[in-house]
Amino acid sequence: MSRFKTTIGLEIHVQLMTKTKMFCSCKTNVLEAEPNTNICPVCTGQPGALPVTNEEAVKLAVKAALLLNAKINEVSRFDRKNYFYPDLPKGYQITQYFYPLAVQGYIEIDGKKIRIRRIHIEEDAGKLLHEGESIEKANYALVDYNRSGIPLIEIVTEPDIESPKEARAFMEKLRNIVRYADISTGDMEKGALRCDANISVLDTETGVRSNRVEVKNMNSFKFVEKALEYERDRIISYLEKGENVPQETRGWDMNSKRTFSMRGKEEEADYRYFPEPDLLPLIITQDYIEEIKKELPELADEKAERFVREYSIPEYDAKVLSADKDIAEYFEEAAKIVGDAKFVSNWMMTELLRELKERELNIKEVKIKPVHFKELKELISQGIISTSMAKKVFVEVVETGESPSKIVERKGLKKIDDTALIEEILKRVIKENPKTVKKYKNGKTSVLGFFVGQIMKETKGKADPKLVNEIAKKLLDEV
Amino acid sequence: MVDLNIDELIGRDILEETLKLLKNDTLNSILEVGLLKGNEKGKYFGIPFLVKDNIVVEGFKATCASKILENYSPPYTATAVKRLLNAGFSVVGKTNLDEFAMGSSNENSAFGPVKNPVDTDRIPGGSSGGSAAAVSAGYVPFALGSDTGGSVRLPASFCGVVGYKPSYGLISRYGLVAFASSLDQIGPITTNVKDAALITQIMMGKDPLDSTTVDMKMDLLTDLSKPIKEYKIAYPKFIFKYEMVENEVLEIFEKVLETIKNLGARVTEVDLEFMKYAVAVYYIIAPAEASSNLARFDGVRYGVRKEKEGLKSTYKYTRDYGFGLEVKRRIFMGNFTLSTGYYEAYYNRAMKVRRLIYEEFKELFEKYDALILPTSPVLPPKIGEIKEPLQYYLMDMFTIIANLGGLPAISIPAGEIKNLPVGIQIMGKQFDDAKVLQIANNIEFALSGGAKDE
Numbered sequence: 064m065s066r067f068k069t070t071i072g073l074e075i076h077v078q079l080m081t082k083t084k085m086f087c088s089c090k091t092n093v094l095e096a097e098p099n100t101n102i103c104p105v106c107t108g109q110p111g112a113l114p115v116t117n118e119e120a121v122k123l124a125v126k127a128a129l130l131l132n133a134k135i136n137e138v139s140r141f142d143r144k145n146y147f148y149p150d151l152p153k154g155y156q157i158t159q160y161f162y163p164l165a166v167q168g169y170i171e172i173d174g175k176k177i178r179i180r181r182i183h184i185e186e187d188a189g190k191l192l193h194e195g196e197s198i199e200k201a202n203y204a205l206v207d208y209n210r211s212g213i214p215l216i217e218i219v220t221e222p223d224i225e226s227p228k229e230a231r232a233f234m235e236k237l238r239n240i241v242r243y244a245d246i247s248t249g250d251m252e253k254g255a256l257r258c259d260a261n262i263s264v265l266d267t268e269t270g271v272r273s274n275r276v277e278v279k280n281m282n283s284f285k286f287v288e289k290a291l292e293y294e295r296d297r298i299i300s301y302l303e304k305g306e307n308v309p310q311e312t313r314g315w316d317m318n319s320k321r322t323f324s325m326r327g328k329e330e331e332a333d334y335r336y337f338p339e340p341d342l343l344p345l346i347i348t349q350d351y352i353e354e355i356k357k358e359l360p361e362l363a364d365e366k367a368e369r370f371v372r373e374y375s376i377p378e379y380d381a382k383v384l385s386a387d388k389d390i391a392e393y394f395e396e397a398a399k400i401v402g403d404a405k406f407v408s409n410w411m412m413t414e415l416l417r418e419l420k421e422r423e424l425n426i427k428e429v430k431i432k433p434v435h436f437k438e439l440k441e442l443i444s445q446g447i448i449s450t451s452m453a454k455k456v457f458v459e460v461v462e463t464g465e466s467p468s469k470i471v472e473r474k475g476l477k478k479i480d481d482t483a484l485i486e487e488i489l490k491r492v493i494k495e496n497p498k499t500v501k502k503y504k505n506g507k508t509s510v511l512g513f514f515v516g517q518i519m520k521e522t523k524g525k526a527d528p529k530l531v532n533e534i535a536k537k538l539l540d541e542v
Numbered sequence: 543m544v545d546l547n548i549d550e551l552i553g554r555d556i557l558e559e560t561l562k563l564l565k566n567d568t569l570n571s572i573l574e575v576g577l578l579k580g581n582e583k584g585k586y587f588g589i590p591f592l593v594k595d596n597i598v599v600e601g602f603k604a605t606c607a608s609k610i611l612e613n614y615s616p617p618y619t620a621t622a623v624k625r626l627l628n629a630g631f632s633v634v635g636k637t638n639l640d641e642f643a644m645g646s647s648n649e650n651s652a653f654g655p656v657k658n659p660v661d662t663d664r665i666p667g668g669s670s671g672g673s674a675a676a677v678s679a680g681y682v683p684f685a686l687g688s689d690t691g692g693s694v695r696l697p698a699s700f701c702g703v704v705g706y707k708p709s710y711g712l713i714s715r716y717g718l719v720a721f722a723s724s725l726d727q728i729g730p731i732t733t734n735v736k737d738a739a740l741i742t743q744i745m746m747g748k749d750p751l752d753s754t755t756v757d758m759k760m761d762l763l764t765d766l767s768k769p770i771k772e773y774k775i776a777y778p779k780f781i782f783k784y785e786m787v788e789n790e791v792l793e794i795f796e797k798v799l800e801t802i803k804n805l806g807a808r809v810t811e812v813d814l815e816f817m818k819y820a821v822a823v824y825y826i827i828a829p830a831e832a833s834s835n836l837a838r839f840d841g842v843r844y845g846v847r848k849e850k851e852g853l854k855s856t857y858k859y860t861r862d863y864g865f866g867l868e869v870k871r872r873i874f875m876g877n878f879t880l881s882t883g884y885y886e887a888y889y890n891r892a893m894k895v896r897r898l899i900y901e902e903f904k905e906l907f908e909k910y911d912a913l914i915l916p917t918s919p920v921l922p923p924k925i926g927e928i929k930e931p932l933q934y935y936l937m938d939m940f941t942i943i944a945n946l947g948g949l950p951a952i953s954i955p956a957g958e959i960k961n962l963p964v965g966i967q968i969m970g971k972q973f974d975d976a977k978v979l980q981i982a983n984n985i986e987f988a989l990s991g992g993a994k995d996e
Binding site: 112143155337340343 | 604617715724837843880889
């Protein structure tokens with residue numbers, strides 16, 4: 064057991080995929096619109112303007128709470144969080160402080176429950192751009208209120224996360240969940256999913272727990288993991304010297320790959336929370352919840368069970384393939400086209416997922432499509448190419464998008480199962496490698512692989528490895 | 543005092559002559575003169591009205607009588623005003639007020655105090671002093687004000703006209719610059735009760751842009767003149783308890799009680815236990831909500847900006863320059879009562895007591911049809927006479943309770959002493975506006991010696 068035990072809690076903001084903003088009817092297409100074109104008196108804080116709750120946002124928030132296994136409060140309320148900043152048009156944010164929408168949820172990561180303390184609804188602020196390093200020192204700053212008023216849910220976890228890797232896994236699973244039910248795009252790079260983390264480390268040898276550090280500015284799953292790794296290591300280096308890090312807020316700098324102190328950016332503010340007098344309390348009845356439940360998509364776990372039942376694929380494969388909505392869709396489409404679910408799941412699990420990971424592609428972008436799987440299967444079952452050749456062809460399809468049969472044709476990759484030819488090459492190889500043959504004869508049967516390998520090399524992978532194996536064994540035994 | 547009556551003006555176009563009158567105003571009641579014509583096909587086309595300058599009307603500035611908004615032109619029009627424009631009425635100007643509606647004397651305006659037309663050495667009352675003065679001076683048949691703690695009723699009383707605060711939730715606040723969101727209501731200031739009922743009827747109704755409006759059908763006009771025989775009217779014991787209440791006011795009040803008895807209604811003294819907390823509760827809740835509502839005035843998006851090096855300094859300089867003393871005082875109070883460590887002891891506790899006041903009224907109105915009491919404990923003071931904030935706040939003691947309870951409340955002229963007008967209030971159960979107006983109408987008729995026509 065490691066000397067240092069890490070504790071992480073996350074505070075996550077998710078932009079809800081509604082057509083209009085949280086408290087007014089401005090459009091939410093933040094990214095396509097010119098600055099300050101999706102604005103109105105309400106979301107720019109004009110005198111006399113009033114908020115009106117977006118029902119669609121409430122619905123999505125309730126869906127999220129259900130998918131996160133949380134307990135929904137029948138009565139929750141909006142409150143004002145008061146502070147001054149140019150991206151906050153009213154001088155306060157409408158949020159839920161005292162009575163949030165839902166509490167006590169969880170997400171399971173590899174059989175472990177990461178508990179969620181609370182889920183609540185609030186509005187987003189505008190986007191601030193200032194020249195230079197800090198707004199205090201900048202010569203000018205620009206504000207775009209298109210984002211002001213976009214609906215958000217804030218999810219706060221208990222400090223159950225024990226490693227940066229786990230934190231990343233949590234974020235990725237959360238993303239899958241919100242994408243599944245069309246709650247949010249979950250796109251971290253575009254700011255639809257944002258997270259801040261609190262991290263502390265316990266030195267189990269001395270019993271000293273470090274101060275808690277807040278880490279912000281991690282705008283991708285990879286950076287969540289990297290930033291927290293950096294921070295954990297930084298904290299450990301202090302603890303090892305018998306020192307402690309200051310309790311502060313630090314930002315992740317993706318260029319220098321370090322965190323830097325943001326002390327002074329957020330002084331201890333008193334937000335003077337009080338109930339929002341312009342809005343009625345949110346009443347979520349049991350009937351309403353039942354209606355929403357009907358609209359929930361088949362959840363990942365149910366889908367996994369169904370995959371095992373319907374497609375007779377292994378439970379492990381089913382779990383992996385159902386975890387992501389898009390991958391699940393792809394699998395089912397391919398299984399339908401190919402007519403052999405096991406084949407599809409095998410090839411997806413071993414070949415496709417690896418390619419996606421290595422090339423950092425998502426399943427919607429990858430050039431190999433479900434219909435290509437059908438071709439591959441046919442090429443193999445008709446004996447035109449070997450399985451190992453098919454794997455190479457697979458990679459080529461991923462790279463070029465060209466159909467497997469065309470690739471086989473163009474590159475002349477047809478399987479060689481000409482026994483005579485194989486024997487001829489083998490005899491030559493055996494003659495050229497007497498030492499290795501001796502090893503084989505002395506019982507080191509694993510060197511068979513060397514001979515097989517040579518044939519494969521000479522035939523540029525086209526020989527049928529099973530056949531080569533058989534023939535090599537036969538010939539070596541005869542020597 | 544000229545007495546303009548909406549009924550008598552139907553079919554006449556007096557817009558141009560009204561604009562002339564306004565330009566010659568010497569009471570400092572008008573901040574901006576202009577013309578936004580109503581719907582030409584509307585029944586009331588040709589009839590002018592004024593709007594308090596904390597209610598937005600596109601085409602006019604909305605200064606809220608504050609330096610911080612002295613150059614602000616709103617990009618939209620308040621719902622209540624829109625409905626009046628639809629009915630044909632035309633806006634002819636914006637009236638002066640206590641800055642951001644914070645005040646009871648209209649001495650807190652950044653653009654100078656308003657004079658009471660009945661006696662120009664005296665205050666017209668506030669915060670809708672400009673609106674009340676203009677109606678009293680006969681410029682327009684009605685003007686819109688806003689009432690958070692009595693700001694429509696008190697100036698109406700001091701200027702000898704009618705001021706009505708409808709039940710909270712009846713009239714959309716969309717477009718009313720918020721002072722205290724849970725207390726604010728737009729209300730008409732008129733020369734007679736019937737017009738107050740008419741204007742309210744046109745303005746009221748659910749507004750999808752204001753979540754605090756209710757969806758209730760109400761007929762405020764049909765039963766206005768129905769007699770109030772056998773009605774049970776209560777009046778509170780506490781009005782006789784406070785030293786601050788002037789004898790002249792009580793004199794007029796007792797005369798009104800007699801009038802009511804002569805109309806066949808029954809008059810009973812009641813003891814309202816929580817009334818003694820009303821002023822304290824109000825002066826915790828209102829400034830708290832105000833401190834938050836006024837945070838948007840930061841010089842970033844609109845209004846005046848006083849730039850200094852750095853963001854914080856710009857905020858500070860802008861707000862220091864832009865806000866008057868009374869506004870600053872209330873923002874401080876609000877920030878204090880909402881701050882960590884004090885929220886529970888002040889704001890939260892005040893909200894709980896407010897609930898008790900609300901419940902006490904509910905009980906009261908189960909037994910009685912209405913509550914009657916003076917509008918102001920004092921006759922209209924001279925300009926500059928009141929110096930202490932606390933003394934100032936106590937002028938609201940009789941009006942505040944209606945805002946705390948969300949109750950309909952109207953002030954009508956009840957008589958004169960030393961040539962100064964004294965008003966009395968009729969308050970009713972929340973959403974019992976029709977009854978309150980009916981009672982007020984009957985009393986108004988009786989007080990005029992039955993000389994007024996229906």
